Amino acid sequence: MKLKSSRPFSELSEILYNPSAKDGPEIAYWVFSEISKGKWENMTVTSAGFYGDEFTKTYGHYHGTNVVENYLLVSGKGVLQLQKKIVENETVVENRVESVYMVQFEKPGEKISIPYEFGHSFSNVGNEPLVTFDDWRSGHTDHDYEIIQKQKGLCYYLLRDEHAGIKLVPNPNYTQHPKPIWITPNEFNELF
Numbered sequence: 119m120k121l122k123s124s125r126p127f128s129e130l131s132e133i134l135y136n137p138s139a140k141d142g143p144e145i146a147y148w149v150f151s152e153i154s155k156g157k158w159e160n161m162t163v164t165s166a167g168f169y170g171d172e173f174t175k176t177y178g179h180y181h182g183t184n185v186v187e188n189y190l191l192v193s194g195k196g197v198l199q200l201q202k203k204i205v206e207n208e209t210v211v212e213n214r215v216e217s218v219y220m221v222q223f224e225k226p227g228e229k230i231s232i233p234y235e236f237g238h239s240f241s242n243v244g245n246e247p248l249v250t251f252d253d254w255r256s257g258h259t260d261h262d263y264e265i266i267q268k269q270k271g272l273c274y275y276l277l278r279d280e281h282a283g284i285k286l287v288p289n290p291n292y293t294q295h296p297k298p299i300w301i302t303p304n305e306f307n308e309l310f
């Protein structure tokens with residue numbers, strides 16, 4: 119196993135609800151690769167905490183390669199935001215998405231298969247590190263992150279809310295905000 123990358127707070131600011139948030143974990147998350155010779159290739163450890171009122175999260179990306187990605191929850195509690203891209207004239211539309219799912223991971227062992235059309239980012243909504251495994255071996259290009267960077271995040275920001283627990287705030291850089299569908303990993307797997 120080796121440390122593949124780590125994402126410091128300073129690199130995450132540009133895609134936060136509040137880019138000038140001052141407090142929060144110094145390292146948002148670490149990605150380790152070659153974790154096994156079997157199914158799982160990477161492990162992501164996302165710190166618990168907040169940047170301003172926003173839950174710590176991964177940067178988020180699309181995949182340029184038509185391969186399904188599988189995720190497994192090892193420990194912690196997370197919400198995986200999935201947004202389905204719109205392609206027009208063979209070009210990805212940057213400021214609109216077709217649908218948005220908020221997949222709630224609560225029990226270790228829960229798994230999801232993400233079709234390639236879905237951009238994704240994990241928010242750590244618990245009070246301990248969020249640990250996930252995935253089987254992505256197809257690499258990334260800068261382009262995988264470019265749209266998320268331009269749009270300053272995915273379609274919604276996940277903020278803490280005293281009463282509801284999680285408040286979803288629409289990202290104003292998208293011109294439409296499909297109603298988010300809250301769903302379990304199993305329910306999502308049955309749909310796609």
Ligand SMILES: [Fe+2]
Binds near residue numbers: 179180181187238254
């Ligand atoms: Fe991915």
